Every structure is written in C-alpha cells, then in structure tokens.
Amino acid sequence: MRFMLLFSRQGKLRLQKWYVPLGDQEKRRLGRELVQTILGRKAKMCSFLEWRDLKVVYKRYASLYFCCAIEEQDNELITLEVIHRYVELLDKYFGSVCELDIIFNFEKAYFILDEFLLGGEAQETSKKSVLKAIEQADQLQENIDFQMRLFPAPS
Amino acid sequence: MSPSVRLQEMIRVIRSARTQGEERGVIQRECAAIRAQFRQADNGGRSHNLAKLLYVHMLGYPAHFGQMECVRLIASPRYNEKRVGYLGAMMLLDENQDASLLITNSIKNDLAHSSQYVQSLALCTLACMGSAEMCRDLAPEIDRLLRASSSYIKKKATLCAVHIVRKVPELGELFTPAARALLAEKNHGVLHGAVILITELCERNAQTLVQFREAVPELVHIMRGLVTSGYSPEHTVAGISDPFLQVRVLRLLRILGRNNDTASDAMNDLLAQVATNTDSSKTAGSAVLYETVLTVMDIKSESGLRVLAVNILGRFLLNNDRNIRYISMTSLQKIVSTDHNAVQRHRGTIVDCLKDQDASVKRRALELSLALVSAINIRSMMKELLLFLSTCPPELKSHAASGIFNAAERYSPSQRWHIDTILHVLITAGADVRDETVPNLIQLITNASQLHCYTVHKLYRALVADISQQPLVQVACWCIGEYGDSLLQQGECEETEPIQVTEDDILDALETVLQSHMSSPATRGFALTATMKLSTRITENVDRIRSIVSIYGSCMDVELQQRAVEYNALFKKYDHMRAAVLEKMPVMDRSSMGQTNGESGGGGVQELEPTKPKQPEMVVAPQPASQVCDLLDLLGDPDEPSLLGGPLGPGGAPLGPAGLMPGSAGGDLLYLLGGLELTPTPTPATAPAAVTVYDKSGVVLKLSCERPLDASQTITLTATNTSDHDISSLTLQAAVPKNVQLQMKAPSGDSLPARSSAVVTQTVLLNNPNKVSLKMRVRLSYTSQGSPFQDTVQIDSFPTPGL
Numbered sequence: 041m042r043f044m045l046l047f048s049r050q051g052k053l054r055l056q057k058w059y060v061p062l063g064d065q066e067k068r069r070l071g072r073e074l075v076q077t078i079l080g081r082k083a084k085m086c087s088f089l090e091w092r093d094l095k096v097v098y099k100r101y102a103s104l105y106f107c108c109a110i111e112e113q114d115n116e117l118i119t120l121e122v123i124h125r126y127v128e129l130l131d132k133y134f135g136s137v138c139e140l141d142i143i144f145n146f147e148k149a150y151f152i153l154d155e156f157l158l159g160g161e162a163q164e165t166s167k168k169s170v171l172k173a174i175e176q177a178d179q180l181q182e183n184i185d186f187q188m189r190l191f192p193a194p195s
Numbered sequence: 196m197s198p199s200v201r202l203q204e205m206i207r208v209i210r211s212a213r214t215q216g217e218e219r220g221v222i223q224r225e226c227a228a229i230r231a232q233f234r235q236a237d238n239g240g241r242s243h244n245l246a247k248l249l250y251v252h253m254l255g256y257p258a259h260f261g262q263m264e265c266v267r268l269i270a271s272p273r274y275n276e277k278r279v280g281y282l283g284a285m286m287l288l289d290e291n292q293d294a295s296l297l298i299t300n301s302i303k304n305d306l307a308h309s310s311q312y313v314q315s316l317a318l319c320t321l322a323c324m325g326s327a328e329m330c331r332d333l334a335p336e337i338d339r340l341l342r343a344s345s346s347y348i349k350k351k352a353t354l355c356a357v358h359i360v361r362k363v364p365e366l367g368e369l370f371t372p373a374a375r376a377l378l379a380e381k382n383h384g385v386l387h388g389a390v391i392l393i394t395e396l397c398e399r400n401a402q403t404l405v406q407f408r409e410a411v412p413e414l415v416h417i418m419r420g421l422v423t424s425g426y427s428p429e430h431t432v433a434g435i436s437d438p439f440l441q442v443r444v445l446r447l448l449r450i451l452g453r454n455n456d457t458a459s460d461a462m463n464d465l466l467a468q469v470a471t472n473t474d475s476s477k478t479a480g481s482a483v484l485y486e487t488v489l490t491v492m493d494i495k496s497e498s499g500l501r502v503l504a505v506n507i508l509g510r511f512l513l514n515n516d517r518n519i520r521y522i523s524m525t526s527l528q529k530i531v532s533t534d535h536n537a538v539q540r541h542r543g544t545i546v547d548c549l550k551d552q553d554a555s556v557k558r559r560a561l562e563l564s565l566a567l568v569s570a571i572n573i574r575s576m577m578k579e580l581l582l583f584l585s586t587c588p589p590e591l592k593s594h595a596a597s598g599i600f601n602a603a604e605r606y607s608p609s610q611r612w613h614i615d616t617i618l619h620v621l622i623t624a625g626a627d628v629r630d631e632t633v634p635n636l637i638q639l640i641t642n643a644s645q646l647h648c649y650t651v652h653k654l655y656r657a658l659v660a661d662i663s664q665q666p667l668v669q670v671a672c673w674c675i676g677e678y679g680d681s682l683l684q685q686g687e688c689e690e691t692e693p694i695q696v697t698e699d700d701i702l703d704a705l706e707t708v709l710q711s712h713m714s715s716p717a718t719r720g721f722a723l724t725a726t727m728k729l730s731t732r733i734t735e736n737v738d739r740i741r742s743i744v745s746i747y748g749s750c751m752d753v754e755l756q757q758r759a760v761e762y763n764a765l766f767k768k769y770d771h772m773r774a775a776v777l778e779k780m781p782v783m784d785r786s787s788m789g790q791t792n793g794e795s796g797g798g799g800v801q802e803l804e805p806t807k808p809k810q811p812e813m814v815v816a817p818q819p820a821s822q823v824c825d826l827l828d829l830l831g832d833p834d835e836p837s838l839l840g841g842p843l844g845p846g847g848a849p850l851g852p853a854g855l856m857p858g859s860a861g862g863d864l865l866y867l868l869g870g871l872e873l874t875p876t877p878t879p880a881t882a883p884a885a886v887t888v889y890d891k892s893g894v895v896l897k898l899s900c901e902r903p904l905d906a907s908q909t910i911t912l913t914a915t916n917t918s919d920h921d922i923s924s925l926t927l928q929a930a931v932p933k934n935v936q937l938q939m940k941a942p943s944g945d946s947l948p949a950r951s952s953a954v955v956t957q958t959v960l961l962n963n964p965n966k967v968s969l970k971m972r973v974r975l976s977y978t979s980q981g982s983p984f985q986d987t988v989q990i991d992s993f994p995t996p997g998l
Contacts, residue, residue, distance in 0.1 A: 116518075116522060
C-alpha cells in the first residue's frame with residue numbers, strides 16, 4: 041500500500057498515513073485531488089478506480105470515506121477486506137465508532153492502524169490479537185501517565 | 196496569551212470556529228503557545244503539545260517546527276512520550292528531511308529495548324519512513340530480531356525487513372536465511388510477513404527465486420491446511436480461513452511457478468482444490484478466487500485448470516457486484532492475447548458492460564472490447580463501439596476513437612464501410628481524434644475512387660449540418676475541392692440519395708467555414724484551397740471565387756494571406772496554368788503522406804526524386820491517374836503491388852505511385868514512372884546493339900542494352916523522327932513486371948524536327964533481382980501537327996549486347 045486516507049463527505053481529512061516518501065506540498069496536493077475525484081463519484085459506482093498511475097480502492101462507511109492507493113500487483117478485493125478489517129477494529133475499540141470518535145481521538149486511530157498495518161502491509165490477520173496488543177499498549181501508557189501524575193518529573 | 200488547553204479542548208475550539216479566518220486565528224494562537232511550550236523545559240505536557248501540533252498539521256497547516264520536538268520525544272525514556280514522538284516522526288519527518296537522520300540512534304536503542312511495545316514503535320517507524328541510509332545502518336538489528344523469540348516482534352521485524360529490501364535490494368541476501376526459517380512458523384502474523392518477505396526477495400533476485408522453488412511443497416501444505424480444515428477460527432472471515440494469508444501465498448506460488456514446469460506441476464492440484472472449494476459469495480472468497488485465477492493463468496498450468504479459471508472469470512462477469520465485474524474484466528484483459536477464444540465466448544457480456552454507469556467498468560469494457568474485435572465480428576462490434584462513443588465519458592473519448600480507427604483499419608469489410616465508420620467517428624467525437632486522422636482519411640478516400648461521389652455527398656451533408664468539428668470540416672473541404680464536380684452532377688451516384696446541390700450552395704458552405712470563428716486557421720486554409728480548386732471544376736461562379744480569393748489577400752492570418760495572394764496570381768497572370776495546377780490529385784500512397792520536401796518516395800519499389808516541391812495542395816498531377824492504371828494493368832497480374840508500389844486491387848481500386856510528383860508550373864510533363872534528376876545524365880551516344888522496337892508514322896524507337904542480361908542493366912531508348920512533321924512534347928513512359936525495379940533518367944530532349952537525324956535518348960535502369968523474364972511496355976506520347984498522339988509497344992525480348 042502506498043497511502044491511506046480517511047476523509048469526510050465535505051472533503052476534510054481525518055487521517056492520512058503515507059508509506060511512500062513525498063514532500064508535504066506533494067502530499068497535500070495529491071490528497072486534495074484524490075479526495076475531489078472520489079467525492080465526485082456516484083453512489084453505486086465501482087470501488088476501484090485508476091487514478092493517475094495508481095490503483096485506488098475506496099469504500100464509504102457512514103460519513104467517512106476510507107481510501108487506499110495500492111501497488112499495481114496488489115489484489116484489489118483483499119484491500120477492500122483490509123479496509124473492512126480496520127473499520128471493525130475501530131468499531132471494537134471505540135464501541136460503535138462514529139466520525140467524531142476519530143476526530144477527537146485521532147492519535148488512537150493512528151495507533152490502531154499501526155498495530156494492524158506495518159510498512160503498508162497487514163502484520164496481523166487476527167482481529168483478536170490486534171485488539172489485545174492495543175489494549176496492552178494502552179495499559180502501559182496509562183501506567184506511565186499515572187506514575188507521572190503521582191511523581192511529576194522534576195522541572 | 197491564552198493558557199494552553201488540552202488536546203480535545205483545542206479540537207473542540209477549532210471545530211467551533213465559524214469561518215476559515217476564525218479557525219486560522221485560533222490555530223495561530225495555539226501554535227504560538229505550542230512553540231513556547233517546546234522551548235520550555237520538560238513539564239510533563241510535551242506529548243500533549245505535540246499531539247495538538249499533529250492535529251493542526253492534519254488540517255493542513257505548517258508544522259515543521261515540531262520536527263525537533265519529535266526527535267526529543269523519541270529519545271525520552273517515557274513510553275507515552277515515545278509513542279507520540281514516533282507518531283510525529285511518521286507524520287512530519289520523511290526521508291527527505293534532514294532531521295530524520297537524527298532519530299536513527301534512538302531507533303537503534305529502542306530496537307533493543309526491554310519492552311516489546313517500545314521495540315514495536317521503533318520497528319513501525321522504521322518500516323514507515325526509513326531512508327536507505329537508516330536501513331543500511333539498522334539491517335543487522337532487524338535480522339537479529341527476525342530470530343527473536345516473541346512472535347509479536349518477529350512479525351513486525353519481518354515487515355520491517357520487507358521495507359528494507361524494497362529500499363536497498365542488496366540487503367536481501369542478509370535476510371534470505373532467516374526468511375527461509377520463518378516459513379515453519381505457526382503464527383499467522385509471522386507467516387504472513389514471511390511470505391511477503393520471500394515474495395520481495397524472489398522478485399528482486401533470480402538466484403533466490405530458484406532457491407525458494409524448493410519451498411513450494413511447504414507452501415502448498417500451508418494452503419491446503421487453510422483451505423481444508425478450519426485452521427483457526429480467529430482468522431476466519433466470512434467462512435474463509437485467513438484470506439489475507441491465502442492471497443499472499445497464492446501470489447508467491449505464482450512467482451515461483453512462472454516459467455517452471457516442476458513447480459507448476461506441484462501446485463496444480465492445490466489450485467484446482469482452491470478454485471473449486473472456495474465459496475465466493477462474499478468479498479473474501481472472491482479475493483482468494485481472483486488471486487487463484489491470476490496464478491493459474493500465469494504459471495504453466497494444465498489446460499483443464501486454465502478452462503476452470505476462465506470459467507470462474509466468466510462467472511464473475513455475471514456477478515451483480517460491480518466490483519467483481521470490474522475485477523473479472525481486468526483479469527480477462529490480461530489473458531485475452533493468450534486465450535483469445537475463451538474470452539471471445541464472453542464477448543456479449545463484455546459488450547453489455549459498455550453500457551454500465553460506472554466509468555471504471557466502462558473503461559475496462561472498452562479495452563476488452565477493442566481487444567476482442569476480429570474479422571468475423573467487426574460489423575456488430577463496431578455498431579456497439581460507435582454507440583459507446585456517442586455516450587462515453589470525455590476522458591475515454593480519445594482512446595475509444597483511436598481504438599475504433601485501429602480496428603477499422605485492420606478488419607474493415609469494405610472501403611465504403613471504412614469510410615462510413617471514420618466519418619461517423621469524426622461526427623461524434625471529432626474534437627478528440629489525433630492529428631494524423633485527417634491525412635489518413637484523405638488518403639483512404641482518394642484510394643476508394645469509385646466511392647468519390649458517395650463520399651463527397653456524405654461529407655457535404657455533414658458539413659452543412661455542423662462546422663464545429665475541425666477534422667471533419669477539413670476532410671469535407673478537401674473532398675469538396677477535389678470532387679466538387681461529382682457533387683454537382685445528379686443521378687450519377689447510386690449509393691446515396693441524390694440531393695440538389697448548386698454551385699452557389701457549395702460556395703456558400705465553403706464561405707461559411709472560412710468566415711466562422713469556430714474554424715481553426717488550418718481549417719480555413721483547407722477551405723480556401725478547396726474554393727480555389729473549384730474554380731476549375733465549376734462553370735458559372737468563377738467570379739465569385741475570384742472575389743472570395745481576393746478578399747483574403749488582405750487577411751490577417753499570414754498563411755491565408757499568402758495562399759490568397761498566390762491564388763489571385765493564378766487568376767491574373769497565370770490563368771493559362773490554372774487548369775494544370777488545380778487538376779485532380781493522384782492517388783497517394785500512405786508512406787508518402789508524411790514526406791517533406793526533397794525526400795524520395797517511400798513504399799514503392801522505385802525511387803523518385805521530386806524537384807521543387809510545393810505545398811501538397813499545389814501539386815501538379817500528371818496525366819489523370821486512370822491512364823497510368825491502364826499501362827500497369829497490362830503487365831503482370833494486378834493482385835500484388837506492381838512496380839509502383841501501393842495497393843493495386845481488382846476493379847479500378849487504388850493505384851499507388853510511390854511518391855508525390857510535384858511539378859514546376861511549367862508545361863513539362865513529368866514522368867510518373869521515371870525518376871527526374873535535376874541534371875540530366877549524359878546518355879551514351881549509341882548503344883552497342885540497337886533493336887528497333889517501334890516504327891510507326893515516321894517515329895522510330897530503338898532499344899539497346901549496355902550490359903548482359905543479368906540482375907541489373909542499363910537500357911537506352913532512342914527515338915528518331917523520319918516523318919514530315921515536327922514532333923514536340925515527346926515523352927516516354929515505361930512499365931515493367933512486378934519484382935523488377937525501374938528507373939528512368941531524364942531524356943535528352945523532347946522534340947524532334949521533321950526528317951532530321953536528331954535523336955532523343957533516354958536511359959532506363961533496370962534491376963531484376965529475382966531474374967524474372969524481362970518484359971517492358973513503353974508508351975510514346977507526342978504532339979505532331981498540333982494534335983497529340985499516343986502509342987504503346989510491348990517489348991518481350993531484349994537484345995544482348997554484342998549481338
């Protein structure tokens with residue numbers, strides 16, 4: 041996978057994960073144009089499109105578009121499954137996830153994504169394992185937070 | 196300065212901003228606060244501040260001042276700070292930033308950290324944005340972790356290795372041994388990563404590929420386990436056991452089985468099993484089947500398996516889900532060249548997909564339809580394609596038009612059909628066709644001489660209807676200029692409804708084109724020249740033409756002005772040449788279309804050297820092409836290209852001289868068949884043995900050969916006049932059988948006074964590589980006593996020198 045974008049129906053970016061090295065300007069431009077292209081598509085259209093020289097797979101869940109740009113040899117259908125798996129993870133984590141959850145807890149959305157995909161490929165195919173790992177990482181974080189509150193670092 | 200707020204508060208505040216300006220204000224304040232906080236010492240809120248900055252960055256605002264903070268946070272001993280620091284690094288730093296190098300050391304340390312979650316952060320970041328240099332530095336660490344005990348770390352290390360191999364392929368050798376060992380893992384995550392790593396290694400290194408072919412049985416075993424038993428319930432998606440892993444294994448098998456019989460044999464049964472047992476009612480199953488089909492078609496599989504695969508694609512094609520149809524067409528595209536007949540069976544469904552609403556599906560259907568066009572189905576396919584062209588989205592129009600042209604060129608059942616098709620395309624999608632369409636179409640039209648009347652009628656009608664499509668207007672103008680007389684004659688054209696067209700109508704149409712703002716400068720040039728040509732074809736309105744032409748003598752467009760001035764000159768000073776200059780064009784051969792001045796004729800066997808060429812429209816045509824046709828028809832059979840090159844079909848079909856014959860505006864007739872050199876070569880005074888080949892009305896023609904009858908020889912034709920009258924404008928034309936090449940040099944002169952010993956000689960070079968029996972037919976034309984004479988003689992045997 042080259043990159044993944046999450047954006048709302050108004051075109052506001054909620055999450056962007058880039059696995060290819062591009063400059064900031066370039067990323068913004070690419071993102072904007074792709075978002076416009078996808079938003080311009082009608083409801084029942086195909087989930088796959090060829091855009092520039094990329095293969096793009098996207099799916100809409102409620103008010104959020106999940107969009108991935110994949111390599112030439114990648115399987116489009118399995119990418120749809122990857123997207124679906126990510127949504128399921130978010131759903132399990134936040135409990136009936138909605139767009140607001142992702143807006144206000146964007147860093148957690150990233151952490152979950154990073155526990156599921158690594159370097160653009162799926163690292164764990166078991167939903168249970170991913171959720172467990174995140175839980176434990178969160179626990180670790182909480183402990184440290186707790187410690188820091190009790191024993192603030194010397195200023 | 197307002198006190199800095201927690202992350203979620205800030206988000207709320209930003210979202211409640213009602214205008215873009217308000218939002219910018221809030222963000223500027225926040226950024227200032229964050230910057231200040233960064234400068235301060237550690238106060239426990241660093242991770243929050245960076246998180247705020249990352250949010251602001253996602254909204255599209257600059258956040259580069261946070262880069263160093265990321266570096267600092269990554270180096271922090273606290274997990275929460277590291278977590279946000281690494282996240283920031285992945286968002287703000289990429290390998291092009293200098294700051295990214297600074298985190299290499301931190302990553303290295305964290306890779307050896309006692310907590311696996313810290314290790315995980317480092318691995319994730321390295322795999323996401325690691326530069327080549329960082330990869331080289333840290334590769335040994337990764338290799339070590341590949342053999343670590345925890346599968347949690349192993350799976351991440353494996354994917355990190357994948358990233359390293361993609362960035363620095365040479366490091367692949369480092370990971371190969373570990374990768375091999377990883378195939379024995381039971382953990383799905385690790386296995387999945389291992390398969391990806393092996394795929395990358397094999398794709399980049401041929402030796403590694405050979406090495407891993409031995410792993411095919413192991414991979415087959417893994418797949419079989421996934422397909423048959425419920426290998427692991429927690430990995431099942433819609434009844435399919437770990438589709439992600441299955442897809443990756445199938446892809447690896449594809450790479451290993453390509454071009455290799457043994458490997459392909461080993462996986463045949465497995466593939467058959469997967470293909471038949473996988474339930475494709477949900478996407479997961481379809482994904483696996485899709486990958487299976489791709490693998491089957493790419494390796495050396497048995498024919499039964501291939502048939503199975505194509506059938507699966509056929510089933511997909513009928514699926515209700517648009518995605519599946521799209522996928523199916525993508526796959527069919529890949530195999531249409533190798534398994535053409537199998538794909539042809541599904542042509543009907545594919546053509547139906549042309550009417551689908553979705554642009555992606557339409558595109559695929561178009562590609563596939565163009566690939567499936569053949570001589571048998573050309574008529575029905577073209578109907579569908581033309582229908583598609585009229586309704587297709589603009590981004591596909593140009594591609595569709597050129598595809599249609601190619602198909603028409605290769606398989607058109609008749610010339611009329613071909614011309615009709617091209618006209619149809621020009622009318623529907625004229626703006627999107629390529630530039631060379633216009634000359635190609637013109638060439639096609641000139642070749643179809645029996646259809647001139649039909650074509651010009653059709654074009655006239657199209658022109659009158661709509662002058663906005665430039666290519667169409669250009670072709671129409673050209674044809675009207677050339678064949679305007681057919682347009683005026685009624686009743687001659689059986690193939691279409693005759694309409695009453697007067698000279699005024701035609702001139703009206705051309706003038707409309709000239710004056711319209713929609714016409715491009717090139718189009719107006721066409722129209723002007725066409726108007727001028729009509730001056731020789733029509734009888735009544737020549738004055739009108741004169742006035743049109745003189746108006747444009749002061750046109751702003753330089754090209755038009757020049758043309759108009761030259762045409763004006765033709766009317767005034769050179770009126771006697773006008774007819775000759777504006778005669779009908781000869782049939783053009785495709786290879787000569789794009790020639791520039793001074794190049795010799797292409798396609799034909801013979802070489803021609805044009806002299807003083809002018810713009811194509813001003814080209815002089817020698818005697819009407821039909822006469823030359825007669826000469827050639829007499830020799831050899833007309834099926835194959837004759838000496839002049841170009842197609843020579845039965846029944847008055849195209850003739851092709853190998854090059855355009857431009858002429859000076861003088862009276863010299865040019866030799867259609869002979870080359871014309873600027874300096875006439877001195878012809879030998881007498882040939883060793885001259886044979887009289889023609890003797891009539893006092894004109895004697897002798898022939899002599901200079902060399903023995905072998906592959907190439909020089910022949911001299913000598914003409915003398917023993918009659919009582921002067922002979923002028925003497926020309927000789929020659930034709931030889933196919934496979935023989937002919938080149939005529941310039942004659943020494945063209946007039947023979949009466950009863951004189953003056954001679955006109957002309958040298959002819961023959962090249963007969965195939966040693967066919969040499970024959971030659973010579974036509975003499977001359978003017979005597981004011982009237983033209985013409986005669987032809989056939990020479991069947993050539994004298995050998997010395998006889």
